[in-house]
Amino acid sequence: MVSSGWKTMSRNTEKASKTPVIVLVGIGAIIDVILIILMFKFADEENLFMVLLISALIGVVAFGIAKGLVSISKQNYGK
Numbered sequence: 001m002v003s004s005g006w007k008t009m010s011r012n013t014e015k016a017s018k019t020p021v022i023v024l025v026g027i028g029a030i031i032d033v034i035l036i037i038l039m040f041k042f043a044d045e046e047n048l049f050m051v052l053l054i055s056a057l058i059g060v061v062a063f064g065i066a067k068g069l070v071s072i073s074k075q076n077y078g079k
Contacts, residue, residue: 031061
């Protein structure tokens, strides 16, 4: 029973490491890094509104990535 679990895990890992997933996560990571750098810049300038706005944008980007991953997963597994 343990070996069948490992087969399932390797099959899922192979499907999850395809190009669209890597591209989506990579683009999201780049956007998040840029937003975090901007957030620290505005924090140094003591601009609270922009810090809050950028932190909300980081959440929106994370939500978009999650929705994209769910969409890709549904395409791969047909659910």
